Amino acid sequence: MLELIPRERRTLAPGVVHIPDWLSEDAQRVLVVAAQEWAREGPGARHATLPSGARMSVETVCLGWHWMPYRYSRTRDDQDGSPVAPFPAWLAELGAAAVADAYGRPVDYRPDVALVNSYRGDARLGLHQDREERAPDPVVSLSLGAACVFRIGSPHHRRGPWQDVELLSGDLVVFGGEHRLAYHGVPRLLPDRDVPAVGTAPGQRINITLRVSGLA
Numbered sequence: 001m002l003e004l005i006p007r008e009r010r011t012l013a014p015g016v017v018h019i020p021d022w023l024s025e026d027a028q029r030v031l032v033v034a035a036q037e038w039a040r041e042g043p044g045a046r047h048a049t050l051p052s053g054a055r056m057s058v059e060t061v062c063l064g065w066h067w068m069p070y071r072y073s074r075t076r077d078d079q080d081g082s083p084v085a086p087f088p089a090w091l092a093e094l095g096a097a098a099v100a101d102a103y104g105r106p107v108d109y110r111p112d113v114a115l116v117n118s119y120r121g122d123a124r125l126g127l128h129q130d131r132e133e134r135a136p137d138p139v140v141s142l143s144l145g146a147a148c149v150f151r152i153g154s155p156h157h158r159r160g161p162w163q164d165v166e167l168l169s170g171d172l173v174v175f176g177g178e179h180r181l182a183y184h185g186v187p188r189l190l191p192d193r194d195v196p197a198v199g200t201a202p203g204q205r206i207n208i209t210l211r212v213s214g215l216a
Ligand SMILES: O=C(O)CCC(=O)C(=O)O
Pocket: 115, 117, 125, 130, 141, 150, 184, 185, 186, 207, 209
């Protein structure tokens, strides 16, 4: 099922752009250090609990707005109720540069939510839509550490066809436009892929997802 993808920038579908190696190794190291600090701050990262009672295998800490299945809050209501960590201005600038590069034009992109996801072992993320936002702006995804398979399909239904893309450390994916609500997920890590020394734990993948909440 996995295609052999040349490591070139590709538009996977309208509004969906993959840029391999978008982040320099230095930038990756800075982001990994920041992600590790965010994951330790306050009540720390957690495996969110789904309405079914199951816990997600991905461990997440949020900035700006705290995402829970399936709503946002300014406070960490499924933890200790403390205020969510602030969304740093430099991360918004990085997100705007990502969207401008992906779409090849100047953009007014002001993300105010980050999900910092940590995958270890057989952690994965089922197919879902990012749809708790009230704004049409694209989603930015940055990958750090271990490689994974990223699956993206249609905005209309969860079943395929999908595209499976290998995401390596430093890769950028932007999805917006008519694929803003595309189903997507991470069916598995690819722990045997070489990872540059960016500071992640052995076999760990960190994903930083940026979104515009549209909330005030
Ligand atoms: O880890 C990824 O690449 C995707 C994360 C994601 O889809 C999310 O946090 O909503």
